[in-house]
Amino acid sequence: MKVSAEAPHQLIYSLFEHEYLGLLFESFVVQLNEKGKLSFAYQNISYKNAHEFAASCDEADYKLIRLMDSMQQEEVVKPFNKKKLKPKEFLRKIFDPQAPNQQLIDLIRQNMDTKRAQILELLRNKRLFVMGSDGNPTWKEIEILPKRAQVLFHFMRNEEVTHYWPTIKYQGELVNWQFNSSYLICHDPAWMIAEDKLYSFKKGVDGYKLKPFFSKKRIIVKKAVEEVYYKKFITQLVSSFDVHAEGFDIIVERSKPQGILTFMDFAEGKMAQDLFGNKLAVEEESKIVFTLHFQYGSYRFRADNRVLSNAELEKIGDEYTFYKVVRDPDFENQLLERLKSLGLHIQSSKAVMKKTEAFDWLNRFKTTLEEEGLQFVQRQAGEKEKRYFVGHAKINIRLAENIDWFDVHAVVKFGEHEIPFHKIRKYLIKGVTEFELPNGEIAVIPRSWFVDYGEIFSFLEEETQPDSTTTSLILKKHHIALAQELNENKLLKVSLSDKLRKLQDFTQIEDYPLSTYFKGKLRPYQQAGYNWLRFLNEYSFGGCLADDMGLGKTVQTLALLAHRKEAAEGTTSLLIMPTSLIYNWEVEAKKFTPKLKVLVYAGTHRIKRAAQFSAYDVVLTSYGITRIDIEILKSFYFDYIILDESQAIKNPGSRIAKAVNELHCNHRLILTGTPVENGTMDLWSQMNFINPGLLGNQNSFKKQFLLPIEKQADTDKIVKLHATIKPFILRRLKTQVATDLPEKVINVRYSSMTAEQEKVYEEVKSRYREKIAQEFSISGLRNQQFTLLRGLTQLRQLANHPRLVDKGYTGDSGKLEDVIHMLDATASEGHKVLVFSQFVRHLAIIREYLEEKGMPYAYLDGTTKDRREQVTKFQEDKEVKVFLISLKAGGVGLNLTAAEYVFLLDPWWNPAVEAQAIDRAHRIGQENKVIIYKFISKETVEEKIMALQERKLALAGGLISTEESFMKSLSKEDIDALLD
Template sequence: MEQLIVIISEKRNLGMTLIPFFAEASENSILQLVEPATEDHIEKDRFSFSPAQEEIVKLLSAISEQSLFKRFSRQKNLKLFFEKLESKFADDHIRPLMDSKITQALDIIALADVPVFYKNPNYSHLYESDRIKVRTLFDAPHFSFDLDDNGLRYTLKIKTEKGEMGLTNRDVLEITATPCTFLINNQLFRFQHIDSKKFRPFLKVNHLLIQPRSVDAYMHSFVENCVRDYHVEVKGFFINNKSAALKPILILQPDLSHAPVLTLKFKYDEREYMAGTKSKVFVNHRKMMGHHIFDRFERDIEKEQHIVQILNQLGLAAISESQYRPRAVDKELPTLPHVIEWLNTHAEALHREGIMLDQQDYDEHYYAGKVSLSMRYIEENDWFDIQAVINIDGQQIPFQRIRQHILRGRREYRLPNGEIFIIPEEWFTRYTDLMHFAKEEGDKLSINKIHYKLLDEEQLQEESPVWQAQVAALQQQTIQSASPEGLAATLRPYQLEGFTWMRTLNTNAFGGILADDMGLGKTIQTIALLLNEYTKADTSAQKNGLEQLNLFDTVKGFNNTTLPASLIVMPTSLIHNWANEIARFAPALKIYLYTGNNRAKSKDIGKILKHYHIVLTSYGIARNDIEYLKHYNFHYTILDESQNIKNPGSKIYQAVSEIQTQHKLVLTGTPIENALVDLWAQMNFVNKGLLGKLNFFKNHFAGPIEKKQDEAKEQKLRLLISPFILRRTKEMVAKELPPVSEQTLVCDMTEEQQKFYEREKSGIRNELLKAIEQTGVNKNAILALQGLTRLRQIANHPALVDDKYEGSSGKYEQIFEKLSSAISENHKVLIFSSFVKDLELIERDLKKKGLKYAKLTGATTERQKEIKRFTDNEECRVFLISLKAGGVGLNLVEADYVFVLNPWWNPAAEAQAINRAHRIGQTKNVFVYKFISGDTIEEKIARLQERKAALADTFITTNNPLKDLSEDALRELFA
């Protein structure tokens, strides 16, 4: 019976090798070699190989003569290759491969107990009794060193269970050199960490003698390595097994590409070792009073691993076993400031772990310790004094000393001791705007209260709780005021909220922009504010709001405090409307119409205006009469339709800016018509300096937001203006508005989608027109309908017709933009489509975004479960519904947004879908968005629908929806 054995044999020019063989044993215990075992045998399954045997054959096949020839030879045949093989090439290139494969094979042979035999070239037979012993355990070398005046004598033997075994005058076969394997008396001696070169001298001599002149150098190199790696026995010098505390060190240095890295080293006693060094023992050689001493230290592997884990937890990423960098941000390599900032941030944690820092190879020395910033706000009338101090290693540095660094984006600040302090990147994000608006006087910083949103809210609450409580109402959290007495109207809840907001601005001497949508009652809210400001006494003498007071009467405010008149500037067409509204809702307020003959004739305009509560005029008159108007100090100056001053270079803007007034307010439904500069002009009028000077605003906010879509700048601008602008849209006050609002959104296709659509349209059109020419329109209505449906699907998303399409869809991008906006504002959305696969694509992207949803199609088995998921779960804000499955029979008043993904040509079908949300029980305004892809068949059908109303019925009421269309209409549809 055949068995697999391994033969040790010598090959010309290569040395000893191992060859797997099939062998058969005869009756007299003689082994007959059948043939070498190869990988072909494994593939053909001629022999039932165990996994271990398979691996042995594969390893040794890699170093067969044929394999080595294929890998290393440039000769034409194998014989020529080995004849011309040079020994140096074999030693340098071929032998290392052979040693590696043989070593791996012997490891498996020892564990699997595969028979191994040496094939002596002088004998033709192999006997079972000649089997070589291969132990699973590795053998150990034993060095003996003896130092005296004659030099250093040393020997190298093999340590065995029975004692030491020398190699001198023995028959030794070297099987591998690195690591070393010997065959001695039918036994393999295998070593892990020593090569055969160290043994070779002792095959001929019992010991070696190093001359006295060479001893020091030999001790410092060879002997030190032996003491570190092997068991040694010494005389004439000393080996001390010592314990030394581990001291981890992080070294800041540039790598070969000049990028900063942190190199981790471990220091034991006086020696430093790179992290990742394999040896578990360190040795220090020293000479004291003529004696050689070797201090031997065991590494603290567990603590070293702990240090590596700590660095990983603190945010370092390993780029090798010894080099680290802070984890990359946006896939970019960290810069030197990033690395220093990491060191500053984690200085305390590194200190706790005993990790020391060293800096090498940089011209400057960087501060790499703990950094903290303490900040306080002291309320001073209209200002906050900012007391900010940077604490650096016991030094206290006023924050304003780095103000210019913050403003100019310079991160390096030189400390008094010469070190470079890297300003944390977060400080630039948090304090750049604060530094722009703060005023600096010496070591003192202060900021106007209108910029309080730039201050830390919690800190502000702690330092100025009374003032913070006053401005809390600006966040529009609660309604605190009742309607003013004497107002002949009942303010709706959101109007009462606006009235409260304006009163809060007034209390804190802030101006504001009331930017409610058209029709939400900006006028009545403003009238309520003014009525609240002026006295309610003496109303019995007033007949109506248009009555002029006696010139000697005065207007009294609350607590009998005389208040000047308030000026309202507006387009000419609105003056009488304002007068009538004031007369209607606040008849106690006295009005002066500053128009026509009632305009001032001198600068002493106060003699007239002091007898009135409200002065109404137009923008044109205010511009022309500013030389008179600017000499009166109004209580309020209010601009209606304030977009009229959107151009800060206009004469009207300059004119109203000259008006003297205690309070300012502007009213507009469109605070931004063209650009952000529109907002700057109006906000600068009501709160001068809030957004900085115009050039600063353009460079710092308008440019980055409008040209670069800088989200951080947009967020900062919103933060600055949010307390001073109040805008409610129709969606926000749905109870006051018509219940349904519909909008058709025409979506541009993506470039890839456009190409796909045009290619498909061309093919469909050519096929359809060719068929129509042959058999007519009526007989090809189904073909036309199929083509129409395919193009409608592509207009939605090409993936509906091609599973391999990986591009995007313009319609889908706009759908998700609207969907994200609706969800972020806590709305619930119904999404209808006539294509189930359409909903599946939406579902895929919802899953990617982690958004919860419900889904209802013809395949849904647990219909009520899906409905309940949407209606009862507050977090489930999207319901995907196919037209057939959800067009009727659903009550989904929890939703207030309806998305129609593809146009349905029967208006009744769309109405049914919309009615799922708009029905009895709905308390919110319902908004319907219909999505149509531009320049597609969807848009063409919509246009055709306007000219031919019957087209909508055509798609629904017949099996051949296109049969009544003319050939010209079809050509136009697919053009």
């Protein structure tokens, strides 16, 4: 009979007996009459159509309906019915009394009982009925009792037998459940219907303990089997349930529990020389095992023994005594949670820690936990006794500012034993974790010392005092940020002059007057940059001026060089830069520092003699010349060596990086808009040039920073690295300081591929997706990154124009059509536009179009010889509206303020490089709004790269990636998304 969901109705559940599967439940919806009572109109519902009656269903109802659906015979037999018999026929066969499949029968019954238990718990606050023989689901209603009943097991022993029977109480009243058609619905745990009421039971009583007594008053245990019965059955009942006994004793232990935490060696380390020349342990994989027990009077239980009570039987003569220990689960759980909150995760009663971590933990929390009542016990592993020092270990370090360094004063104590600091330092650097104290105890260096002090200890240097053999430890001043960080975290004390403290916030540095040799006026933020450069000079620190492109790094540097001419007359500074920038520096020097004598040391006709340098204030040269003439240049001692576009030395193993580090000078400075391009090692190379040793050697930097940042995305390490280099890098963004610059508007123009272009794109994508999937399935194959890079590059090229991949392609490109349309529109309106692409072949296609149309243009890529003329043509010739530029060749060193539009034809891996391209136009001197268009082909890898880059770059801010580090950062899920 159909029930209307629009009229009043109610969801009910009905219990009926299946021929083979026992008691089952079914869900029904019943129409309500005008009095709000259940009518005879009902309908069976399943999970498939339950949504039709959503107004009457809550979350529990949906769970119940799904469980009841799974108990239907069709669903029960499905996993076993391989021959696809009808469900009834299949059940008849396995339940055949002549040849039952008992194993399968037991499995099905167990499964059904599990589902009954789940259903019965969910039925609370629902309506349950017994189904009538005519199928009426509301024949008899069963009251579901909200509380659980209590079962009390009785034993009465006399000289001949033991009587055993259970009684049931609900809310303190005896339940009448025997000899009156009561029955079990579920056995494990027990659920029972008696007098039309549904009972559940405390302590999870199983139904098999009640089943014999529905039709039997009691069970009699004869004397002959008494002892076995007591040991196997009654002991278990006493342990788990409430038992009333006559004829034997039950003694209950309810003492206050105590936690006991034992610790011992898991593995022995190797022994080397110790602090005083004796034995010294060098740990490899040595660990400490903690084991937690709970003590109740004279009884002890492991933490993984979660039985709430325990019983043991004692027989003396003919008398039986049961000893029962009732445990306190709240206390035990609170102690487990307390230990977990302190970093000790107990699992299966044990926790394992590296030895240094374990003793660090003990050093921090042992006293507190003992005060809270936890007992600690040290145990030995094996026959050899090894007593560990378990007490308070502390280290006090103080740094005092000297002229060129910090003097280091330190005291190390393990309990009452004071240890020489320089020896502890050597152990920390070498990774030695334990040593023997004078009293024979083994002291373990806490792991926190390795974490907190390992880095600064590696930077300490030994200094022999003049006219003395005494050696002291010093720390160079360029490690000030690390020292201040440890000071703020109360790990050491550092005494700083007010002046040096200002290095942490350059805005507090006082104003320095400009030299008379400088002609011009600095903007406020440029003055602040000049102040910072002067401050670094006073303390002989190297620095990295990393302002945004177009903010005037050149003019700030020239202001410094003008000061140096005044303060250190007769000295010469060397500026090294890409060849393309030499002319720009020459022009700017004539403009702002006309009295500085400048030598351009470049070209094939240069005079290769170092002696000539002393006649000049500034020498301009290129990275290429520096590499070729390194023997000449390193023979001269310069005042300043300044690297412009210093990312040229980002690879510390390159010839140019090695060459510039051979040069000699008083001060070092680097200028760059992108101190990090390919990865974190770029930063090390440049910072090591300006402040040697600031970030340690390459190996230590790789371990301390590069691997955690690039492989594990460790944000704490990023913060630490930034803190270390912060005093020596000054970076201001246009948005922060150049508020007088015109507006910059960035637009994304999405292009649809043509049908022919899309077909080629999908073919290549499918090929590479299959190839990469095969390579990732082969263990140990190392060229997946190369294959992925090659595949993504081809897909990016196809998204631009298939001719970049296939010269024979004769079809169109959706992006090209959009670019041409936009070029025509901007040029016709009299606007000038910069067109950037990573791919020179892409520029060639645009170039071909411009030549066909007869549109004049300027052009620049890595092979362009007349670079200066091309820039001048675009800037000054009103007829030249378009400048085609290779992104790598034209991303730096150009002032193209004549442009009002910037077109980025293909998204670049590194947004910072795109930003540099944009800044060719959006820089000081620009008077017009700069409008940027980024062209992206829809539903291609270009869109997905942009989304990925936004997520990846959010990690580090200034630590920017290109192909190599971008590839390394991709997970398998990222790759799947790119090639989807």
